[in-house]
Amino acid sequence: MSDTIRTPVxxxxxxxxxxxxxxxxxxxxxxxxFSTNTAxxxxxxxxxxxxxxxxxxxxxxxxxxxxxIYAEHVFSPFxxxxxxxxxxxxxxxxxxRVLVMAEDAHRNNAAIHEALNSLTHVDKDxxxxxxxxxxxxxxxxxxxxxxxxxxxEHLTEKVHWAFESVQSHAHECVFDQHAYxxxxxxxxxxRAQLLKLFDC
Amino acid sequence: MSDTIRTPVxxxxxxxxxxxxxxxxxxxxxxxxFSTNTAxxxxxxxxxxxxxxxxxxxxxxxxxxxxxIYAEHVFSPFxxxxxxxxxxxxxxxxxxRVLVMAEDAHRNNAAIHEALNSLTHVDKDxxxxxxxxxxxxxxxxxxxxxxxxxxxEHLTEKVHWAFESVQSHAHECVFDQHAYxxxxxxxxxxRAQLLKLFDC
Amino acid sequence: MSDTIRTPVxxxxxxxxxxxxxxxxxxxxxxxxFSTNTAxxxxxxxxxxxxxxxxxxxxxxxxxxxxxIYAEHVFSPFxxxxxxxxxxxxxxxxxxRVLVMAEDAHRNNAAIHEALNSLTHVDKDxxxxxxxxxxxxxxxxxxxxxxxxxxxEHLTEKVHWAFESVQSHAHECVFDQHAYxxxxxxxxxxRAQLLKLFDC
Amino acid sequence: MSDTIRTPVxxxxxxxxxxxxxxxxxxxxxxxxFSTNTAxxxxxxxxxxxxxxxxxxxxxxxxxxxxxIYAEHVFSPFxxxxxxxxxxxxxxxxxxRVLVMAEDAHRNNAAIHEALNSLTHVDKDxxxxxxxxxxxxxxxxxxxxxxxxxxxEHLTEKVHWAFESVQSHAHECVFDQHAYxxxxxxxxxxRAQLLKLFDC
DNA sequence: GATGAATGAGTATTCATTCAT
DNA sequence: TATGAATGAATACTCATTCAT
Numbered sequence: 001m002s003d004t005i006r007t008p009v010x011x012x013x014x015x016x017x018x019x020x021x022x023x024x025x026x027x028x029x030x031x032x033x034f035s036t037n038t039a040x041x042x043x044x045x046x047x048x049x050x051x052x053x054x055x056x057x058x059x060x061x062x063x064x065x066x067x068x069i070y071a072e073h074v075f076s077p078f079x080x081x082x083x084x085x086x087x088x089x090x091x092x093x094x095x096x097r098v099l100v101m102a103e104d105a106h107r108n109n110a111a112i113h114e115a116l117n118s119l120t121h122v123d124k125d126x127x128x129x130x131x132x133x134x135x136x137x138x139x140x141x142x143x144x145x146x147x148x149x150x151x152x153e154h155l156t157e158k159v160h161w162a163f164e165s166v167q168s169h170a171h172e173c174v175f176d177q178h179a180y181x182x183x184x185x186x187x188x189x190x191r192a193q194l195l196k197l198f199d200c
Numbered sequence: 201m202s203d204t205i206r207t208p209v210x211x212x213x214x215x216x217x218x219x220x221x222x223x224x225x226x227x228x229x230x231x232x233x234f235s236t237n238t239a240x241x242x243x244x245x246x247x248x249x250x251x252x253x254x255x256x257x258x259x260x261x262x263x264x265x266x267x268x269i270y271a272e273h274v275f276s277p278f279x280x281x282x283x284x285x286x287x288x289x290x291x292x293x294x295x296x297r298v299l300v301m302a303e304d305a306h307r308n309n310a311a312i313h314e315a316l317n318s319l320t321h322v323d324k325d326x327x328x329x330x331x332x333x334x335x336x337x338x339x340x341x342x343x344x345x346x347x348x349x350x351x352x353e354h355l356t357e358k359v360h361w362a363f364e365s366v367q368s369h370a371h372e373c374v375f376d377q378h379a380y381x382x383x384x385x386x387x388x389x390x391r392a393q394l395l396k397l398f399d400c
Numbered sequence: 401m402s403d404t405i406r407t408p409v410x411x412x413x414x415x416x417x418x419x420x421x422x423x424x425x426x427x428x429x430x431x432x433x434f435s436t437n438t439a440x441x442x443x444x445x446x447x448x449x450x451x452x453x454x455x456x457x458x459x460x461x462x463x464x465x466x467x468x469i470y471a472e473h474v475f476s477p478f479x480x481x482x483x484x485x486x487x488x489x490x491x492x493x494x495x496x497r498v499l500v501m502a503e504d505a506h507r508n509n510a511a512i513h514e515a516l517n518s519l520t521h522v523d524k525d526x527x528x529x530x531x532x533x534x535x536x537x538x539x540x541x542x543x544x545x546x547x548x549x550x551x552x553e554h555l556t557e558k559v560h561w562a563f564e565s566v567q568s569h570a571h572e573c574v575f576d577q578h579a580y581x582x583x584x585x586x587x588x589x590x591r592a593q594l595l596k597l598f599d600c
Numbered sequence: 601m602s603d604t605i606r607t608p609v610x611x612x613x614x615x616x617x618x619x620x621x622x623x624x625x626x627x628x629x630x631x632x633x634f635s636t637n638t639a640x641x642x643x644x645x646x647x648x649x650x651x652x653x654x655x656x657x658x659x660x661x662x663x664x665x666x667x668x669i670y671a672e673h674v675f676s677p678f679x680x681x682x683x684x685x686x687x688x689x690x691x692x693x694x695x696x697r698v699l700v701m702a703e704d705a706h707r708n709n710a711a712i713h714e715a716l717n718s719l720t721h722v723d724k725d726x727x728x729x730x731x732x733x734x735x736x737x738x739x740x741x742x743x744x745x746x747x748x749x750x751x752x753e754h755l756t757e758k759v760h761w762a763f764e765s766v767q768s769h770a771h772e773c774v775f776d777q778h779a780y781x782x783x784x785x786x787x788x789x790x791r792a793q794l795l796k797l798f799d800c
Numbered sequence: 801g802a803t804g805a806a807t808g809a810g811t812a813t814t815c816a817t818t819c820a821t
Numbered sequence: 822t823a824t825g826a827a828t829g830a831a832t833a834c835t836c837a838t839t840c841a842t
Contacts, residue, residue, distance in 0.1 A: 006805080013805075032322040034234035037832060048807045053834065111321055118318025121311060122232040135378055157385040160378070161369075161393075168368040169361075178335055178360070185357040189397070193361075196396050197389070206822085213822085237815055239825095248824040250818080259816065406801085413801085432722040434634035437836055439804095448803040450839080459837065511721060518718025521711055522632040535778055557785040560778070561769070561793075568768040569761075578735055578760070585757040589797070593761075596796050597789070613826075638812060648828045653813065 006054050017055045019045040021069055024062040029111035033063060033119055063116070064125060070112050071133050074105045078137060082144035089148055095194045099187065102170035110174050138163055152200035162194055205257055217255045219245040224262040225269055229311035233263060233319060263316070264325060270312050271333050274305045278337060282344035289348055295394045299387065302370035310374050338363055352400035362394055405457055417455045419445040424462040425469055429511035433463060433519060463516070464525060470512050471533050474505045478537060482544035489548055495594045499587065502570035510574050538563055552600035562594055617655045619645040621669055624662040629711035633663060633719060663716070664725060670712050671733050674705045678737060682744035689748055695794045699787065702770035710774050738763055752800035762794055 008014045023044035027036040038059055042049045056062045081097060106113070119126040138160045145155060152158065169190045173183055208214050223244035227236040238259055242249045256262050281297060306313070319326040338360045345355060352358060369390045373383055408414050423444035427436040438459055442449045456462050481497060506513070519526040538560045545555060552558065569590045573583055623644035627636040638659055642649045656662045681697060706713070719726040738760045745755060752758065769790045773783055 008805095010805095016805090032318075035322060038834080039832080049833090050808065050835075051806050054805070059833065114318065114321040118232075118314065121314045121318075122235060131376060131378065134376065135380065138378075139380065154382075154385050154389070156380060157382055157389055160381055161386060161389045164368050164372055165365060168364050172360075172364055176331060176334065178331065178338075180335065180339065180356060181360055182354075182357060185354050186361060189354070189357055189361045193393055193397060197393060238817080239815075242825095249816095250825065251823055253817065254822075432718075435722060438838080439836075442804095449837095450804065451802055453838065454801075514718065514721045518632075518714065518721075521714040522635060531776060531778065534776065535780065538778075539780065554782075554785050554789070556780060557782060557789055560772075560781055561786060561789045564768050564772055565765060568764050572764055576731060576734065578731065578738075580735065580739065580756060581760055582754075582757060585754050586761060589754070589757055589761045593793055593797060597793060616826090637810085649812090650814080650829065651827050654826070659812065 005057055008055065013055075016045070016047060016051070020047065020052055020055060020062065021065045024066045025069060025112055028063065028066055028115045029109075032115050038062075060123065060125070063119070063123075064129070066112065067116055067126065067129055070109060070116060071129075074109050074113070075133060075137050077101050077105065079140050082141050085144050085148055087148040089145070089150060091198055092191075092195060095191055098166060099169070099191060099194075102166045103173055106170040106174040110171065113171075134160075134163070150198075150200070152198060158197055162197060165190070165193065206254055208255065213255075216245070216247055216251070220247060220252055220255060220262065221265045221269055224266045225312060228263065228266055228315045229309075232315050238262075260323065260325070263319070263323075264329065266312070267316055267326065267329055270309060270316060271329075274309050274313070275333060275337050277301050277305065279340050282341050285344050285348055287348040289345070289350060291398055292391075292395060295391055295398075298366060299369075299391060299394075302366045303373055306370040306374040310371065313371075334360075334363070350398075350400075352398060358397055362397060365390070365393065406454055408455065413455075416445070416447055416451070420447060420452060420455060420462065421465045421469055424466045425512060428463065428466055428515045429509075432515050438462075460523065460525070463519070463523075464529065466512070467516055467526060467529050470509060470516060471529075474509050474513070475533060475537050477501050477505065479540050482541050485544050485548055487548040489545070489550055491598055492591075492595060495591055495598075498566060499569075499591060499594075502566045503573055506570040506574040510571065513571075534560075534563070550598075550600070552598060558597055562597060565590070565593070613655075616645070616647060616651070620647065620652055620655055620662065621665045624666045625669060625712055628663065628666055628715045629709075632715050638662075660723065660725070663719070663723075664729070666712065667716055667726065667729055670709060670716060671729075674709050674713070675733060675737050677701050677705065679740050682741050685744050685748055687748040689745070689750060691798055692791075692795060695791055698766060699770070699790060699794075702766045703773055706767075706770040706774040710771065713771075734760075734763070750798075750800070752798060758797055762797060765790070765793070 006013065008017050020041060023041045024036070027040055027044060030036075038052055039049050041062065042052050045052075052062070056065065078098070078101065081094075081101065085094065116126060117130065120130055121127070138156065141163070142156050142159050145152070145159070169186070173186065177183075206213070208217050220241060223241045224236070227240055227244060230236075238252055239249050241262065242252050245252075252262070256265070278298070278301065281294075281301065285294065316326060317330070320330055321327070338356065341363070342356050342359050345352070345359070369386070373386065377383075406413065408417050420441060423441045424436070427440055427444060430436075438452055439449050441462065442452050445452075452462070456465070478498070478501065481494075481501065485494070516526060517530070520530055521527070538556065541563070542556050542559050545552070545559070569586070573586065577583075620641060623641045624636070627640055627644060630636075638652055639649050641662065642652050645652075652662070656665065678698070678701065681694075681701065685694065716726060717730065720730055721727070738756065741763070742756050742759050745752070745759070769786070773786060777783075
């Protein structure tokens with residue numbers, strides 16, 4: 001089956017493969033994985049249905065590629081932020097940056113996030129990829145904080161908790177928009193909670 | 201289309217409808233909405249494929265009914281807990297109860313939660329139902345706390361934040377199980393954060 | 401359509417065409433005509449998919465070329481045998497030679513024989529090619545026997561019958577291998593029957 | 601439940617299944633297995649494409665059913681003939697009957713025979729079914745001949761050889777029709793050879 | 801000539817929904 | 822009401838053939 005999957009080296013092919021991934025990204029985000037068909041992906045990418053299978057093993061393989069892009073978009077800014085972190089750590093500033101970045105990431109990627117996350121329980125590959133991403137980010141951040149001399153008990157668990165909290169909060173702010181909630185207050189609460197958490 | 205949908209009044213019919221919902225519940229939880237077909241639901245419910253359309257408008261209508269059940273299972277224990285709450289409020293005890301209940305609820309309903317949640321972005325009905333549930337729970341809890349005399353600024357936002365945090369935490373504990381995380385530590389962190397939040 | 405089909409004259413091109421035919425031969429034998437695709441043939445031949453259509457009109461054209469090779473492999477040894485035949489004819493010896501050759505031919509070519517034979521009823525070209533081959537062999541043998549003075553009534557029909565019988569027998573011995581059959585006995589029976597046939 | 605209501609429904613279904621098999625039979629015979637698509641089978645059977653998969657697991661499953669019908673058509677007359685055989689055996693008469701029956705069977709079933717036989721080397725199920733049929737017929741005939749007192753060395757091998765010979769001969773007479781062959785002579789030759797074989 | 805990426809019609813199979821009984 | 826056979830549109834994937842380079 002996968003004998004003929006091309007790993008494109010020419011720019012034209014790389015572009016084409018990327019257009020397919022981008023098309024998949026947009027359509028999965030808009031309608032979900034199951035409600036998007038390969039013909040629609042091909043059409044939006046401006047390629048024939050056949051060539052999709054020249055670049056991808058099957059439909060799920062497109063999903064995995066989309067997932068990689070998604071991970072790049074969403075997580076790499078955080079990794080970069082912590083790579084550049086230098087002691088002395090200005091915790092309130094870092095938290096503010098993180099919260100803004102998280103909301104931005106969600107705003108730009110929330111739809112695809114849900115589309116992908118929904119497959120976590122249906123597909124093992126997607127599940128383990130998501131788990132691996134969470135692990136990578138948590139451990140990357142923990143390492144950066146330690147490197148810059150943060151002394152804090154249970155740092156891994158705290159970072160992990162913070163990470164989940166930030167994600168959940170960003171999702172809520174971007175998405176849910178309950179009328180009875182004052183979202184600027186919500187943001188202060190989140191900020192305060194994170195500060196308390198790392199007040200080691 | 202839905203002209204002929206019955207609202208069953210006889211016990212036999214009510215049972216049959218409930219068996220269909222239950223079958224949908226189990227199968228959606230196990231394989232997701234899109235990977236479950238109506239024939240399988242009918243079979244598991246012990247009814248014919250045709251009669252499913254006597255009780256439900258279409259497949260999504262079963263989903264909506266499942267969602268109602270889910271809400272009942274997951275949220276009503278919380279509502280009951282806060283209905284029975286009496287001053288003076290023993291906050292640490294309440295938080296402990298809530299955390300245990302949340303994890304239990306997730307353990308028993310996590311699969312269906314994900315299956316349903318994944319449709320939030322695909323289906324408007326599911327989305328608004330989820331929103332309405334969150335609103336109901338938050339406001340119910342806020343009312344209970346106020347009734348019993350809790351003085352706390354921004355109570356609605358705090359409860360909402362807490363609710364999201366508890367959900368996210370429970371999901372994490374039940375589902376993700378990263379090897380590098382000590383989950384009993386995670387639980388203490390969650391508890392501590394909630395205590396700090398309501399230390400008004 | 402076939403305007404651009406090349407009849408290669410350069411050695412390199414002849415080699416390339418032959419490699420394609422050989423690849424077709426092997427793959428048709430292994431998986432049958434319909435389960436072999438042109439990309440696989442090209443790959444095995446070590447050429448590009450496109451150039452296949454420089455040497456062959458279409459996929460079936462490869463089949464026809466394979467058929468020619470097959471005929472060469474299977475029938476020419478018999479033709480050679482009878483070309484070299486000289487009076488006085490040692491019938492038992494000839495029959496023994498023929499049976500051994502037929503089984504060898506089948507052993508080496510049985511798969512392709514079946515693959516090709518199966519197309520007899522689907523494709524007119526294949527059908528008539530097979531018919532022509534049978535005719536050629538029968539008439540060649542008849543001519544050789546007559547030339548060397550064999551006096552025998554209905555020689556053409558007898559040779560034709562013998563030819564079919566030998567083919568069918570060889571196929572059986574090579575292929576079917578029923579557990580309840582003693583194949584060395586089968587060979588004696590075949591030999592005896594042929595001897596009786598030509599005991600003119 | 602109530603047999604009187606269900607029985608006609610079942611009959612209707614049996615008819616429908618048979619129509620699908622018959623359609624498969626005709627189309628496989630006309631165009632071969634690979635050149636026949638399921639839509640065409642459904643159309644010829646006068647049913648929808650979907651219901652085909654209500655009666656058959658997949659396309660190959662239709663083939664297997666067709667094979668069963670074919671076996672019934674082709675082989676059962678021979679089995680019946682030998683079941684009714686009574687001593688003293690009139691060998692020439694039996695051989696004449698067999699030859700006529702074989703040609704009839706081929707005339708009526710030759711196309712499907714080839715279509716099926718061609719899959720022998722592509723599909724294991726078809727292969728073993730064909731082998732089993734040959735075994736059954738050979739052993740059935742051997743048993744009948746022994747039962748009626750035929751004394752003959754190597755009877756199994758002889759019957760098997762005869763069976764192959766008759767098949768091959770019938771195929772030739774019905775199908776190949778070479779201009780240079782006098783087919784009534786061919787028939788006499790076949791008859792004579794069989795008589796010599798069983799002249800024990 | 802040669803390449804191999806690209807095409808797009810074609811195929812087996814599924815499944816929400818309907819309907820004759 | 823209830824059945825489950827029947828429908829047919831929809832879908833993922835293939836492959837003979839073409840064509841830009």
